[in-house]
Amino acid sequence: MASRISTSRRAQDRANAASTQHPRPDARRPRTARPVIEFRNVSKLYAGDVGLEEATFAVERGEFVFLVGSTGSGKSTLMRLLIKELDPTSGIICVAGKALDEIPRKRVPYFRRNVGVVFQDFKLLPNRTVYNNVAYALQVTGGSRKEIRAKVPDILRLTGLSTKLHNYPHQLSGGEQQRVSVARAFVNHPPLLLADEPTGNLDPETSIDIMRLLYRINRTGTTVMVATHDQAMVDKMRRRVLELSRGRIVRDEAAGLYTRDETTRDLARRLRAPSTPPPGLE
Amino acid sequence: MRIGFFIREAVRATRRSAAPSFAALATVLVTLLVLGVFIPIVQATNGAADSVRSRVEVDVYMKTHATAADDARVRQELLNVPHVKSVQFVSKATAYAQQSKIDPAAYKLLGTNPLPDTFHVIPDNPSNVLAVHNSLSPPTGGGGTGTIDQSIQTVSNKRNDTKKILEVTNLVTITAAALTVLLTIASILLIANTIRLSLYARRREVEVMKLVGATDWFIRWPFVIEGIVVGAAGALLAIAVLAVTKIALLDPLANNWTLIAAPRTISFTALVIVLMGAGVGVSALGSGLSLRRFLRV
Numbered sequence: 001m002a003s004r005i006s007t008s009r010r011a012q013d014r015a016n017a018a019s020t021q022h023p024r025p026d027a028r029r030p031r032t033a034r035p036v037i038e039f040r041n042v043s044k045l046y047a048g049d050v051g052l053e054e055a056t057f058a059v060e061r062g063e064f065v066f067l068v069g070s071t072g073s074g075k076s077t078l079m080r081l082l083i084k085e086l087d088p089t090s091g092i093i094c095v096a097g098k099a100l101d102e103i104p105r106k107r108v109p110y111f112r113r114n115v116g117v118v119f120q121d122f123k124l125l126p127n128r129t130v131y132n133n134v135a136y137a138l139q140v141t142g143g144s145r146k147e148i149r150a151k152v153p154d155i156l157r158l159t160g161l162s163t164k165l166h167n168y169p170h171q172l173s174g175g176e177q178q179r180v181s182v183a184r185a186f187v188n189h190p191p192l193l194l195a196d197e198p199t200g201n202l203d204p205e206t207s208i209d210i211m212r213l214l215y216r217i218n219r220t221g222t223t224v225m226v227a228t229h230d231q232a233m234v235d236k237m238r239r240r241v242l243e244l245s246r247g248r249i250v251r252d253e254a255a256g257l258y259t260r261d262e263t264t265r266d267l268a269r270r271l272r273a274p275s276t277p278p279p280g281l282e
Numbered sequence: 283m284r285i286g287f288f289i290r291e292a293v294r295a296t297r298r299s300a301a302p303s304f305a306a307l308a309t310v311l312v313t314l315l316v317l318g319v320f321i322p323i324v325q326a327t328n329g330a331a332d333s334v335r336s337r338v339e340v341d342v343y344m345k346t347h348a349t350a351a352d353d354a355r356v357r358q359e360l361l362n363v364p365h366v367k368s369v370q371f372v373s374k375a376t377a378y379a380q381q382s383k384i385d386p387a388a389y390k391l392l393g394t395n396p397l398p399d400t401f402h403v404i405p406d407n408p409s410n411v412l413a414v415h416n417s418l419s420p421p422t423g424g425g426g427t428g429t430i431d432q433s434i435q436t437v438s439n440k441r442n443d444t445k446k447i448l449e450v451t452n453l454v455t456i457t458a459a460a461l462t463v464l465l466t467i468a469s470i471l472l473i474a475n476t477i478r479l480s481l482y483a484r485r486r487e488v489e490v491m492k493l494v495g496a497t498d499w500f501i502r503w504p505f506v507i508e509g510i511v512v513g514a515a516g517a518l519l520a521i522a523v524l525a526v527t528k529i530a531l532l533d534p535l536a537n538n539w540t541l542i543a544a545p546r547t548i549s550f551t552a553l554v555i556v557l558m559g560a561g562v563g564v565s566a567l568g569s570g571l572s573l574r575r576f577l578r579v
Contacts, residue, residue, distance in 0.1 A: 083493065106497075113495035123490045127298040139287065140496040184494065 034097045036061050036192050036223040042091030044077050050247040051077040057252055064218045066234045067227040069244035075227040079196045083115055084108050096191060113141050116185030120197035122177045124169040131165045134184045151187055159183040175206035186217055195226045208271045216264045236271050291504035302480030303512055309476040310516025313469035314557050318524045320465055324458040331451035335408035338447055340415050341438035344399040352433040353399055359431055360403055363417050365410040370402040398435060411444055474568040485576040498577050502570055509569030510562050517561030521554050
C-alpha cells in the first residue's frame with residue numbers, strides 16, 4: 001500500500017508541532033508518523049458560493065474526530081474533498097502524507113482503497129447480498145477468493161451480521177444496513193475511516209450501536225472522522241470536535257475528560273446514560 | 283480468475299435487471315430484423331438498376347454495301363476507341379433472322395433484307411456511354427456530326443433515352459445507399475439509447491463502485507460483457523427469424539420471381555456474419571461508451 005504511514009524525522013517534527021497546537025491526553029500511542037489528514041488553507045467555492053473557506057487543521061493517526069455543524073456548513077464538502085470526489089479551489093490537502101492534487105485521475109481508485117467511507121444513506125449495492133457487498137470492496141482490489149473467504153466472515157462477525165450473510169440490503173433494518181456499510185468500509189483495514197452522518201437516518205439506540213462499532217474500529221488504530229449534527233452524541237462521546245460554520249472552522253477542541261482506553265462496553269454504557277448537561281439538548 | 287469474475291458479474295447483472303436487459307435485447311432484435319430484410323432488398327434493387335444500365339450501348343450501323351473487309355476494319359477501329367469494353371457484331375443475315383422471327387409476315391412481304399450490318403458497342407462503364415457515343419460521331423464543320431469511317435452509315439442517337447436510364451438508375455442507387463446509412467445510424471442510436479436507459483437505472487451502483495475504489499475498467503468490463511451477451515442473443519434471434527422466413531417464404535418464391543433470385547444479393551452466410559457483428563459490436567460499444575458519463579465520480 002502506497003500510503004502506509006511512513007516514519008521520518010521531519011514528519012515527526014511536524015507531528016510534534018501539530019500536537020502542541022491541539023494538546024490531547026493521548027499517551028498510549030507514540031507520535032512517530034505524520035498526520036493522517038492535513039488541510040492547509042483549503043477553500044472550495046461552488047460557482048461563487050463558499051463551501052469551505054481557508055480550512056487548516058491536522059488529524060493524527062489513531063484519533064477519533066467529530067466534525068459538527070449545521071447543514072450547509074461544509075461538512076460534506078470536507079468529506080468529499082477527502083476522498084477526492086471534489087477538488088479544492090485552493091489550498092493543499094494531504095492524506096497520509098500524500099498531497100491529493102498530485103494524484104492523477106487514474107490513480108484515484110487506488111487512493112480510495114485506503115480510505116473507508118460510510119454514508120448516511122448507506123450506499124449499498126442493492127443487487128448483492130450482505131456478503132457480496134462486503135466482498136466487492138476486496139474484489140475491487142484484486143483480492144483472491146481465498147482472501148475473501150477468510151476476511152469477509154471475520155468482519156461480518158465483528159459488525160454482528162453473521163446471521164444476515166445471504167440477505168439483500170432491502171431485507172435489513174437501517175441499523176443493519178449501516179453496519180454492512182461500516183463492514184465494507186473497514187474490510188480492507190484502511191488507515192482512515194470517514195463517516196458522513198452515519199447515524200442520520202437511525203434511532204438513538206441504533207446510533208449508539210454504530211458509534212460503538214466505529215469506536216471499536218478506532219481502537220484497532222484506525223483514524224476515524226465522523227461528520228454529524230447529533231450534538232448529544234458528540235457531547236457524550238467526548239472526543240476531539242471540529243466545528244464548521246458557513247465553511248469556516250470555528251472550533252477545534254478536544255473534550256478533556258475522555259479516557260482513551262475505555263472499552264467499547266463502557267463507552268456504550270456511558271452513551272446510554274442520561275446526558276449530564278441536560279438543558280438545551282435533545 | 284479476473285475474466286471469470288467479470289463474466290459472473292455480467293450474468294448476475296443480466297439476471298437481476300431482467301426488464302432493461304430484455305428491452306435492449308428486443309431493440310437489437312427488431313433493428314437487426316429490419317436491417318436483415320433491408321440489406322438484400324437494397325442489393326436486389328441495385329442489381330436491377332445495374333442490369334438495366336448494362337444494356338446501355340451504342341449501335342453502329344454500317345452502310346448496306348459494306349464488305350466483310352470493311353466490317354473487320356471498323357471492328358478494329360471501334361475497339362481502339364477509349365472506354366469501349368467490347369464490340370458485338372450482328373450481321374445482316376442474323377439481324378434479318380431475328381427480326382423476321384418477331385414479325386414474320388411483315389418481313390416476308392418486304393422480300394429483300396433492308397437491314398445493315400450492326401455493331402453493338404458496349405462501354406466499360408455504363409456512365410461512359412455518352413463519351414463513347416461522342417467519340418464515334420465527331421462534330422463536323424457544318425455543325426452536324428460525322429463518322430470515324432466512311433463505311434459507317436450512322437451511329438445510333440438514343441442520347442435522351444440513355445441519359446434518362448442513367449439518371450433514374452443513379453437515383454435509385456443513391457436513394458438505396460442513403461436509406462441504408464440512415465437505417466444503420468437509426469439502429470445504432472436506438473440500441474445505444476436503450477442501453478443508456480438501462481445503465482441510467484444503475485448509475486447509483488456505478489457511483490458506489492467508484493467510491494469503494496473500483497477502477498473504471500473494473501466497473502466497465504461486466505457492462506461490456508453484458509452488452510455482448512445481449513447483442514449476441516438479439517442477433518441470434520433475428521437471424522433465426524430471418525432464416526425461417528427465407529426457408530419458408532422466399533425460397534419457394536425465388537423460382538418464379540427473378541428479383542428475389544437476383545444473383546447479386548448477399549449470401550445468407552455473409553448476412554448472418556454482418557448482423558451478428560453489428561449486434562454484438564454496437565451493444566458492446568454502446569455499453570462501454572454510455573457508461574463513461576456515470577464513471578465521472
